[in-house]
Amino acid sequence: xxxxxxxxxxxxxxxxxxxxxxxxxxxKTESSGGSCGAGDSPxxxxxxxxxxxxxxxxxxxxxxxxxxxxxxVCKSWCMVEALTRSDLFIGNCYAVSxxxxxxxxxxxxxxxxxxxxxxxxxxxxxxxxxxxxSPWVTAMAAAYPWLEKVYLKRMTVSDEDxxxxxxxxxxxxxxxxxxxxxxxxxGLSVVASRCRQLxxxxxxxxxxxxxxxxxxxxxxxxxTCLESLIFDCVESLVNFIALERLVARSPxxxxxxxxxxxxxxxxxxxxxxxxxxxxxxxxxFSFSDxxxxxxxxxxxxSTFAASKSLICLSGFKDxxxxxxxxxxxxxxxxxxLNLSYANINAEQLKPVIYRCHKLQTFWVLDSVCDEGLQAVxxxxxxxxxxxxxxxxxxxxxxxxxxxxxxLAISEGCRQLQSILYFCQRMTNAAVVxxxxxxxxxxxxxxxxxxxxxxxxxxxxxxxxxxxxxxxNCKKLTRLAISGLLTDEAxxxxxxxxxxxxxxxxxxxxxxxxxxxxxxxxxxxxxxxEIRDSPFGDSALLSGLHHYYNMRFLWMSSCKLSPLGCKxxxxxxxxxxxxxxxxxxxxxDDAVEVLYMYRSLEGPRNxxxxxxxxx
Amino acid sequence: MEGAVAYESDxxxxxxxxxxxxxxxxESEKQTLLSVKSNKxxxxxxxxxxxxxxxxxxxxxxxxxxxxxxxxxxxxxxWPPIRSYRKNSFQTRKKDEETTGIxxxxxxxxxxYLRKIDIKVYKGYPELLKALEEMFKFTIGKYSERExxxxxxxxxxxxxxxxxxxxVGDVPWDMFMSSCKRMxxxxxxxxxxxxxxx
Numbered sequence: 161x162x163x164x165x166x167x168x169x170x171x172x173x174x175x176x177x178x179x180x181x182x183x184x185x186x187x188k189t190e191s192s193g194g195s196c197g198a199g200d201s202p203x204x205x206x207x208x209x210x211x212x213x214x215x216x217x218x219x220x221x222x223x224x225x226x227x228x229x230x231x232x233v234c235k236s237w238c239m240v241e242a243l244t245r246s247d248l249f250i251g252n253c254y255a256v257s258x259x260x261x262x263x264x265x266x267x268x269x270x271x272x273x274x275x276x277x278x279x280x281x282x283x284x285x286x287x288x289x290x291x292x293x294s295p296w297v298t299a300m301a302a303a304y305p306w307l308e309k310v311y312l313k314r315m316t317v318s319d320e321d322x323x324x325x326x327x328x329x330x331x332x333x334x335x336x337x338x339x340x341x342x343x344x345x346x347g348l349s350v351v352a353s354r355c356r357q358l359x360x361x362x363x364x365x366x367x368x369x370x371x372x373x374x375x376x377x378x379x380x381x382x383x384t385c386l387e388s389l390i391f392d393c394v395e396s397l398v399n400f401i402a403l404e405r406l407v408a409r410s411p412x413x414x415x416x417x418x419x420x421x422x423x424x425x426x427x428x429x430x431x432x433x434x435x436x437x438x439x440x441x442x443x444x445f446s447f448s449d450x451x452x453x454x455x456x457x458x459x460x461x462s463t464f465a466a467s468k469s470l471i472c473l474s475g476f477k478d479x480x481x482x483x484x485x486x487x488x489x490x491x492x493x494x495x496x497l498n499l500s501y502a503n504i505n506a507e508q509l510k511p512v513i514y515r516c517h518k519l520q521t522f523w524v525l526d527s528v529c530d531e532g533l534q535a536v537x538x539x540x541x542x543x544x545x546x547x548x549x550x551x552x553x554x555x556x557x558x559x560x561x562x563x564x565x566x567l568a569i570s571e572g573c574r575q576l577q578s579i580l581y582f583c584q585r586m587t588n589a590a591v592v593x594x595x596x597x598x599x600x601x602x603x604x605x606x607x608x609x610x611x612x613x614x615x616x617x618x619x620x621x622x623x624x625x626x627x628x629x630x631x632n633c634k635k636l637t638r639l640a641i642s643g644l645l646t647d648e649a650x651x652x653x654x655x656x657x658x659x660x661x662x663x664x665x666x667x668x669x670x671x672x673x674x675x676x677x678x679x680x681x682x683x684x685x686x687x688x689e690i691r692d693s694p695f696g697d698s699a700l701l702s703g704l705h706h707y708y709n710m711r712f713l714w715m716s717s718c719k720l721s722p723l724g725c726k727x728x729x730x731x732x733x734x735x736x737x738x739x740x741x742x743x744x745x746x747x748d749d750a751v752e753v754l755y756m757y758r759s760l761e762g763p764r765n766x767x768x769x770x771x772x773x774x
Numbered sequence: 775m776e777g778a779v780a781y782e783s784d785x786x787x788x789x790x791x792x793x794x795x796x797x798x799x800x801e802s803e804k805q806t807l808l809s810v811k812s813n814k815x816x817x818x819x820x821x822x823x824x825x826x827x828x829x830x831x832x833x834x835x836x837x838x839x840x841x842x843x844x845x846x847x848x849x850x851x852x853w854p855p856i857r858s859y860r861k862n863s864f865q866t867r868k869k870d871e872e873t874t875g876i877x878x879x880x881x882x883x884x885x886x887y888l889r890k891i892d893i894k895v896y897k898g899y900p901e902l903l904k905a906l907e908e909m910f911k912f913t914i915g916k917y918s919e920r921e922x923x924x925x926x927x928x929x930x931x932x933x934x935x936x937x938x939x940x941x942v943g944d945v946p947w948d949m950f951m952s953s954c955k956r957m958x959x960x961x962x963x964x965x966x967x968x969x970x971x972x
Contacts, residue, residue, distance in 0.1 A: 282852030339857075365859050393859065420863075447877060447890050477863065501863055553854045553861065582854065609854040666853070691852075 211240055218244040243267060250274065251711050253291055253315065254736065255759045258299035270309035270334075271300065277714050277755055279689055280314060281339060284716055284753070286742065288768050293317045293340075301328035309334040309360075316340070322347030326354035333385075334360035344369030345396060352378035359412070362390040370396035377402040381409075388415035392441045392475065397421045407433045414469075417441025420477035423448035428458035435466050442475030445483060445502075460486035474498035474523075481508045491515035498523040500549045506531035514539050523547040526561040526582065533565035537572025545578040555610040559584030562616075563591075566606075570594035578603035585616045586643060591625030595632040604629050605640035611667040611692075614644040621645055627652035630660075637684075640664035650674035654681025665690040672699035679703035689714040697724025700754075704728070707735055712757040720751040722774075729774035734758055737774040738767070876951060882910045882928070882959035893954065898947050906930060910959060917943045932957045 218241055221227055231241040246269040250256060253275045275291025293315045300307055307329045317340050325332065332355045345368065351361065352375050376398045379386070384406070391398070398421065407413060407430050414437060418427065422443030431437070460483065464470070470490045479502040494516050499509070500523040509524070509532045516522075519540045524532070526548055536543070546569060548561060562585040569576070570590070576598040586608050594601075606626075614621055622643035630636060630652050637659050641649065645668035653660065654677030661684050669675070675695040678685065679702050688710065696719035707713065707728075722739065729737040740753035763773040875892035889909055896902040903914050915925030922941055923929045930942040934953040942950070942957065 279852065279855075281857045282855045283858065284852045365857065367859075500860075549860065550854065550856070551864065553856050555854070582856075607854055611850075611853070666855070692850075 211236065214240045215244055222247065224249055246270060248272065252757050252759075253296070254761070254764050255711075255757060257761045258296045260760065262299050262303040266303075267306070268300075268304050269306060270311075271296075271307065272311040272313075273315060274313045275316065276314040277689065277712060278314075278687075279691065279714055279716065284691070285740065286768075286770055289740070289771065290764065290766055290768070291315045292766060293321045297321045297324050297328075301325075305329065306331055308332060309336075311336040311338075312340055313338045314340065316342040317347070319343050319347035319350070323350045326350045329355075331357055333357050334362075336360065336362040336364070337366050338362075338364045339366065341367035344371040345373040345375045345394075346371040349373045349375035349378040352376075353380070356380055357385055359385050360388040361386070362388055363393055364390060365393050368394050368396075372396070374399045374402065376406060379406050384410045385412060386410040387412045388439075389413065390415060390417040390441065392417040392419050392443075392477075394419045400426050404429060404433060410434075413437065415439035415472075417474060418443035420444045420475075421448075424460070424480070424483060425458050428460055428463055431463045431467060436469055437467060438469045439472040439496075440467070440470055440475070442473065444478040445476045446478040446480045461489065465489035468493075470494070472496040476502040479504065484508060484512060487512065488515055492517060494519055496521040499528075500525055500547065503527050503551060505529065506535065510535045516540060517542075519543060521545040523549070525549055525551050526559070527551045529560040530562055530565035530568070533561060534568040534572075537568040540573060542575055543569075543573040544575055546573070546576065547580040548582055549580075550582040550609065553582070553609065555584070555613075557584060559609075563587040563589070566590045567593055570597040574598060575600055577601060580605040580607070580640075582607045582609060584609050584613075586613075586622065586625070587615045587617050588620060588622060588625035588628075589615075589617075591622070592628040595625075595628040599633065600635060601629070601633040602635050603638040604633065604636060605638070605664070606642060607640065608643035610643075612644045621649070623649040623652070627656075630656045634659075636660060638662040641668060642666060643668075646670050647674040647677070650677040654678050657682045659684055661685060662687040663689070665693055667692045669693045669695065672696055672702075675699035676702040679706055683709075685709075686711045688712075690716070690718060692717040694719055697721055697727070700724055700728060704731060707732055707756070708758050710758065712755065714753070714755050715751075716753040718750075718754075720754055722751055725751055725754055726774050728756070734760070736763055739772045739774060741770045741772070876954075878932075878954055878956050880906065880909075880957040880959070882912070883961040885910060893951055899943050899950075903930065903942070906957075906959065912959070919944075927961055928959050930957060930959050 214237065218227075218230065221230065221244075224247070227241055227245055231238045242264045243266050245265050246267060248261065248265060248268050248270065249272045250261070251274050253273050273293070273296060276285055276289060279285065280289070291314060293312060301324055305328070308331055310325065310332075311334075315337075317337065322343055325335075327350075335351060335355075335358070343366075348361075348363075348368070351358070358379075386406075389406075389410075398419065400422070403422075404426075407416070413434055416430070416434065416437055417439070418430070418441050420443055422430075424443075424445050424447060426448075427443050427445070431440070464487055467490060471493055473487060473490065473494060473496070476484075476499055481502075481504050484502075484504065488511070491512060492515055495518055497512075497516060497519055498521075503525060505527055506529050509528045513519075513532070513535050517539060520542055522536060522540065522543060522545070524536075524547070533548070536546070548565070551560075561581075561583050563583075566581060566583070566586070567590040569579075570593050574597060577600050579594075579601070580603075583606075586606065591606065594604075608622070615625070622641075623646055626639075626641050626645070626649050630639065636657070639653070639657070639660055639662070641664070647670045650669055650673070653663070657663075657678075660682050663678065663682070663685065665688075672695055674693070675690070676699050678688070679699070683706075685706065686709070691714075695715065700715075700720060701724070703713070725737055725739055729735065735756050736759045737754070737756045739751050740755060742752050767773055876894045877890050877892050880889045880891055891905070891909075893902060896905065899917075907913055912928050913926050914928060914930060915923040917923050931939050932942050932950070932954045933939055933956050935955060939958075945953070
């Protein structure tokens, strides 16, 4: 299961990452973020003692928002802050250039970088769009020899990049790659062999090429500092003997998530080597068809019983349901359980979930049906996050989960903060009930898979349901809407969604008014992604006052014209307005994809042919 | 969205890809038709395998709408919003899940490794025996009811629900499937003895 470290979460409030209060602030006040630190020659400050004290004090300041505020006080504070900032968060790799970053911040130890827009996950961004890690790693190799941690999300990373990383940072400790692509097992082998201080290697939902390189064998022979090794997304076989030896010589290992080529027998052997694990991804949880002579059926129950520290379980990629009871001994301690690859029904789930009293995070497949969700609601009183994924992502079937499951969850899990729920049938009543039963909701993402599908009992649009969520859930910052929705729903969002930062819209709304409500009514809106909704140029123009406060706006298959987008680009010089085309020919028809974001750098120079920057 | 197919073929990776094969070999035509991105950088066999996977995929997930026929219910790219990674996990497994398998261990005298196989995938004895021959690299003789297996040192045997060791082939296939607990490919005279007791 993807662990949401604080920095990786989409839902925290992000002030402009580099401080400076926005691109247009830089010329107005002395305290501009954009201009300080960029090649200023050090003039003698009246009170050097104060600066030294400030430097020492600022080292304790870790929150990004606080640091951004500090950097706005005056030039002197801005410089000192830049010297002492060690953790860098860049929410959009094109908002700022590596050069500018390296010039301003001198002692960075940790970098978090995000690239492609989220809809790239659903194949809406053609390949080779961008977000290359290369210029970043090149710049940092020269500037930050003491770099320890790199977290990348939706970036294009090559084996050469990984090679450069491995060779440039002798103290390198943590590499986390989420939804990245462009590299293979060759790159992994260089990281494994060269980064002798490596503690964390987390590969989460990446696309990794199989170069037939045995990267697992490349870790240092004498022993490793590994605390976390997550490779459940690696599709290629790993050398199991090497893996077993690696686990044996990694005494600090606490998190291990195996890929689906690790069989249940092999899992058993690894668990015996590492009873101290806290997080375990179980691999296939099934048999391979090759076993060594004399192998008994593995005694998994005892092994799980011996794993007294386990709090997070995932994997189960090819599960043999009859082996699921092996996990009973750890259920009572589990705070996180990911069964979202396990095709199990309600009867198979129940005995497990009835033992999971402490569960806070639960990911599951809709194969467990409403009945399974009722069992969850009955037991998991402390549930904070629920995700229900569809076995069959189709629009035209009845579907195994519905408003019944949602209602049950709302009644049983009053502490719920975050929900992602895929279904084919829903009612306003259930959504309204959840809005009242779960006041702690911060993230509400409901995906009714049938496009334009109304409340299946009343035939009404889903406006009232989502309206209730936005009205009653006072802490809501992230919302994804679906089903049949009129402009009314957007009116609710604009009126009550004062804290909303991320909004996802698909196949919704009647007219430009829908988008206008949101752009005019949601002051905290940072990320807006819209597809297949009837919003046009005039709606787009209604957001001019707000676009510099946003990280990005995505609109695909809407009613935008090239002229309208050009107008935006003309009026907002610090916005990069990309028009992405799926077809080769240029066309004056409706814009297929508009992706725009604030940037200090202007148009990027690595855009492919199918991207037109206006 | 047929224009979309064009960009699928633009794999810049090719220029810098690391392969075991020679750089000149050309399977790019096959790859442009892939909807499921092949994990391996090279190898035409993989391309073929991936293509047959996607053709036999039952799930309608809109994700692979690029190669789906635009007829009937129009499929939409990227809808429902499920990550390819997750969708692909189920597509490759869906075939396996149509039925629950009957797994039995198969050992062969003198061989260090067992195999665990799903006998449900075989339609009858001839297929099963052929598979065993391939797996363990030996030949089975010809079967006759009276004499068992003739013409080879090896005889396939199995343990049934009652704990008795029987010669494979003595009972009808369906009965075999429901009663077989494990198999052993016996060698030499021990095997002969079995054939006669039936």
